[in-house]
Amino acid sequence: MDQILEKIKEEQSEFTTGLKKTAAFFHKDPKYFAVHSAAQIGQKAGVSETTVIRFTHKLGYAGFSDFQQDVQQLLLQRSSLMDYVETKKLDHENAPPIKGVMYHDVENIIRISERIDEADLEKAVTVLASATGF
Numbered sequence: 001m002d003q004i005l006e007k008i009k010e011e012q013s014e015f016t017t018g019l020k021k022t023a024a025f026f027h028k029d030p031k032y033f034a035v036h037s038a039a040q041i042g043q044k045a046g047v048s049e050t051t052v053i054r055f056t057h058k059l060g061y062a063g064f065s066d067f068q069q070d071v072q073q074l075l076l077q078r079s080s081l082m083d084y085v086e087t088k089k090l091d092h093e094n095a096p097p098i099k100g101v102m103y104h105d106v107e108n109i110i111r112i113s114e115r116i117d118e119a120d121l122e123k124a125v126t127v128l129a130s131a132t133g134f
Helices: 002-014 017-028 030-035 038-045 049-058 064-092 097-115 118-132
Strands: none
Touching: 002 017, 002 064, 017 030, 017 038, 017 049, 030 038, 030 064, 038 049, 049 064
16 A cells, blocks of 8 residues: 555645545545445545546556556455454463464564565565575
8 A cells, every 4th residue: 555655645746636636535545445436436535537547547557447456455465464463462462472472473574564665575575586496
């Protein structure tokens, strides 16, 4: 999600009023973009369906459906990890020492995944894979 928000921040100075409204609505409720049509989003944001589609093009997507799939995937990844951690937090204090370390590692992975640049991650994976012979 951070990649999309960063792209919005980069492009925002060139946004029209309608695109700014769409961006503000995305900041407020990205989940709405994951499950509703461009027309529904436009109606809710107070812009046209075309403006919502232009918004996705401005962010570098071929179309609204590509943007929507990206948002869905990012939300699913984020919620799956967060749901897992939330269910385990209850046992965190009473966990055996080894599990406590593992829970702490999961929390660290989530924090890092929210901040790491996708291109840097791909580069690291490539280097590691080539070093191990995969």
